[in-house]
Amino acid sequence: MDLMNNLMMGLQVALQPMTLAYCFLGVFLGTVVGVLPGIGALAAISLLLPISYHIPPTEAIVMLAGVYYGAQYGGSTASILLNLPGSPSSAVTCLDGYPMTTQGKAGVALFLTTIASLVGAMTGLIILVLFSPVISEFGLEFGPAEYFSMMALGLVAASSMSSGSAAKGLCMVVLGLLLGMVGTDVNTGVARFHFAIPELTDGINLVALAMGLFGVAEVVRCINSVETAKVPEKVTMRSMIPSRGDFMASIKPMIRGSAIGSALGALPGVGPSITAFLSYAVEKRVARDPSRFGKGAVEGIAAPESANNAAVQTAFVPSLSLGIPGDAVMAVMLGALIIHGIQPGPMLITEQPGLFWGLVVSFIIGNIMLVILNIPTIGLWVALLRIPFAWMYPAILVFVAMGVYSVNNNGFDIYLVAALGVMGYALMVLRFEAAPLLLGYILGPLMEENLRRAMLLSRGDPSIFIDRPISAGLLAVTGALLAWAVWSTVRRSIVAKRALDMAEGSV
Amino acid sequence: MKRRDTHDLIGGLLMSATGVFFALYGSQYAMGTAARMGPGYFPIVLGWMLAVLGILVALPAWWRQGNAIRVQWKNLFWSVASLIVFAAALKPLGVVLAAFGASLVALVPTSMRLSTRLVVCAAIGGLTALIFLVGLQMTLPMWPFSN
Numbered sequence: 237m238d239l240m241n242n243l244m245m246g247l248q249v250a251l252q253p254m255t256l257a258y259c260f261l262g263v264f265l266g267t268v269v270g271v272l273p274g275i276g277a278l279a280a281i282s283l284l285l286p287i288s289y290h291i292p293p294t295e296a297i298v299m300l301a302g303v304y305y306g307a308q309y310g311g312s313t314a315s316i317l318l319n320l321p322g323s324p325s326s327a328v329t330c331l332d333g334y335p336m337t338t339q340g341k342a343g344v345a346l347f348l349t350t351i352a353s354l355v356g357a358m359t360g361l362i363i364l365v366l367f368s369p370v371i372s373e374f375g376l377e378f379g380p381a382e383y384f385s386m387m388a389l390g391l392v393a394a395s396s397m398s399s400g401s402a403a404k405g406l407c408m409v410v411l412g413l414l415l416g417m418v419g420t421d422v423n424t425g426v427a428r429f430h431f432a433i434p435e436l437t438d439g440i441n442l443v444a445l446a447m448g449l450f451g452v453a454e455v456v457r458c459i460n461s462v463e464t465a466k467v468p469e470k471v472t473m474r475s476m477i478p479s480r481g482d483f484m485a486s487i488k489p490m491i492r493g494s495a496i497g498s499a500l501g502a503l504p505g506v507g508p509s510i511t512a513f514l515s516y517a518v519e520k521r522v523a524r525d526p527s528r529f530g531k532g533a534v535e536g537i538a539a540p541e542s543a544n545n546a547a548v549q550t551a552f553v554p555s556l557s558l559g560i561p562g563d564a565v566m567a568v569m570l571g572a573l574i575i576h577g578i579q580p581g582p583m584l585i586t587e588q589p590g591l592f593w594g595l596v597v598s599f600i601i602g603n604i605m606l607v608i609l610n611i612p613t614i615g616l617w618v619a620l621l622r623i624p625f626a627w628m629y630p631a632i633l634v635f636v637a638m639g640v641y642s643v644n645n646n647g648f649d650i651y652l653v654a655a656l657g658v659m660g661y662a663l664m665v666l667r668f669e670a671a672p673l674l675l676g677y678i679l680g681p682l683m684e685e686n687l688r689r690a691m692l693l694s695r696g697d698p699s700i701f702i703d704r705p706i707s708a709g710l711l712a713v714t715g716a717l718l719a720w721a722v723w724s725t726v727r728r729s730i731v732a733k734r735a736l737d738m739a740e741g742s743v
Numbered sequence: 744m745k746r747r748d749t750h751d752l753i754g755g756l757l758m759s760a761t762g763v764f765f766a767l768y769g770s771q772y773a774m775g776t777a778a779r780m781g782p783g784y785f786p787i788v789l790g791w792m793l794a795v796l797g798i799l800v801a802l803p804a805w806w807r808q809g810n811a812i813r814v815q816w817k818n819l820f821w822s823v824a825s826l827i828v829f830a831a832a833l834k835p836l837g838v839v840l841a842a843f844g845a846s847l848v849a850l851v852p853t854s855m856r857l858s859t860r861l862v863v864c865a866a867i868g869g870l871t872a873l874i875f876l877v878g879l880q881m882t883l884p885m886w887p888f889s890n
Contacts, residue, residue: 287879290879401751401800403755403796403799403800404751404754404800406796407754407755407758407793407796407797407800410762410789410792410793410796411758411761411793413789414761414762414765414786414789414790414793417765417769417785417786417789421782423782424773424781424782426772426773426782428769428772428782428786429765429768429769429786452822452823452826455822456815456818456819456822457815457818459815459818459822459852459853460818460852460853460854626850626853626855626863627863629849630825630845630846630849630850630863630864630867631846631867631870631871633822633825633826633829633845633846633849634825634829634842634845634846634867634871635871635874636826637826637829637830637833637845638838638842638871638874638875638881641830641833642875642879642881645882647830647833647834650826650827650829650830650833651826651827651830653826654823654826654827654830657822657823657826658819658823661819663754665750665812665813665814666750666751666753666754666757666812667750667751667754668754684785687780687785688780688785691777691778691780692778692779694778695778696776696777696778696779698777725799725803728803729803729806729807732803732806732807732808733806733807735807735808736806736807736808739808
């Protein structure tokens with residue numbers, strides 16, 4: 237009955253008026269940024285980071301987490317109504333959601349994705365509650381070698397599983413690690429890579445980096461782009477009620493999607509987007525008539541939406557139980573905890589039970605709020621999509637500047653965010669993904685610290701990483717991932733070379 | 744001759760250059776030994792790693808077709824300019840005018856009517872002051888030279 241007691245304690249924390257208010261604020265803003273194409277959860281969370289510094293840690297994390305899972309609910313709205321994903325993880329929902337809109341079933345699609353999201357989130361939550369305490373006990377036996385190997389696995393997984401080439405993902409991770417080196421070295425007190433700028437001896441401001449990469453760069457891309465100029469039709473609540481057949485047909489896909497999402501979402505590096513794609517592929521395979529997919533099949537929206545919401549919940553498992561973030565959003569959230577003086581790690585659940593269980597219960601409350609936000613008030617979100625982007629983006633830029641200024645009350649950070657915005661846009665233009673970079677930036681100092689400690693313990697003998705079984709296992713998986721990435725890159729290069737030879741031969 | 748994949752070619756070479764820069768710049772910090780790593784050890788290793796990875800990105804791109812790079816220079820220039828205007832105007836002119844000016848600069852690349860443009864900018868100025876000065880109690884001047 238330990239679990240019951242813990243959940244009761246969590247309920248007490250989560251039901252405090254201030255916690256409830258921040259939870260609502262989080263899921264509300266999450267839905268807003270989820271609905272709007274172009275601005276993602278990461279941009280919103282980095283905008284809120286400065287505010288979170290001024291409120292107690294539990295409330296801060298409840299709010300930031302609310303943005304993260306709220307964005308998953310909102311993301312499907314633009315996918316269904318406009319055929320463009322509001323957030324990357326709802327890209328699959330376009331495939332069958334938009335055809336439903338063209339058939340006049342937009343309301344039904346919106347209703348079913350909301351229910352699917354709720355089912356997925358609740359399944360993921362159960363996994364989170366059952367497994368986090370167990371894994372954290374396991375994590376207590378981790379030494380520096382295990383931590384280093386675990387982080388290496390997380391970084392390699394995040395880079396090789398992201399879309400596009402693995403080499404580019406790894407580049408981003410290493411560049412992120414290097415940016416994390418800027419600032420004063422904890423062990424020796426030497427200031428590194430500060431280029432004689434006094435502000436840089438404290439390191440690159442996390443908020444400035446996140447906002448430059450995800451806020452400024454996205455704004456530059458979306459100004460006067462065709463995407464943001466589309467206007468959706470109005471949706472009434474009456475049109476949302478699904479037929480019995482549609483509802484029954486989506487139950488099994490929801491369960492399968494939730495299972496895939498919660499199982500894979502807990503692995504470091506596997507984000508909600510990948511689980512959504514996988515569960516769509518599974519649905520297509522088990523369907524009696526796969527040709528219906530892409531033409532408005534309810535299975536095609538129910539399964540991926542359950543999967544991405546489940547994955548978002550279980551992504552908290554490694555973050556809260558081991559202190560190792562699985563993706564960039566988690567990394568930013570752990571960064572916020574560190575700023576509050578709370579060290580994420582296996583001790584977190586026992587040392588800060590109020591925070592952990594309060595957060596868990598706030599997920600339940602937040603998800604219920606989201607269903608209420610997404611069904612009766614759907615008209616509001618559709619209206620939001622009708623606002624021209626040009627009315628909003630100057631405000632985003634100003635809020636970015638104000639937000640980053642408020643962290644240190646220093647104007648230098650605004651210039652820094654402008655420079656990092658240029659870098660973020662350059663990466664976007666050259667098709668490098670910025671999320672692994674942010675993950676690397678946050679893990680950089682932690683990784684260096686653990687590497688140094690492990691090598692100090694072993695007196696400079698690197699075999700410490702292979703002698704310890706857990707560390708060796710983690711590194712073996714990392715090596716396998718790298719080998720697979722190399723192999724697939726080589727294979728793709730050969731195919732591309734043939735295509736080029738053909739093209740040049742025919743000229 | 745067909746076009747090469749210039750994205751990865753340029754991107755990879757830029758990464759290599761960045762890696763080499765970090766590695767060389769980092770060599771002014773002490774390396775230490777494997778058992779007692781100095782502040783230079785990890786960054787130098789990472790720098791060379793990035794240099795190699797960049798080449799691995801650029802090399803296959805030479806044997807691949809690709810599209811031209813499209814850069815929205817105008818959007819980029821005015822967005823960055825907007826941030827710089829805000830940073831420069833914040834202390835002397837106060838939050839409201841800084842936000843107004845920054846929004847005006849940010850809106851240059853759009854085709855908005857002048858009256859709408861001014862209304863949007865004024866609204867953003869008011870909203871920013873309301874959220875950050877009234878709501879979050881930040882200590883910054885609201886108007887020029889008001890304290």
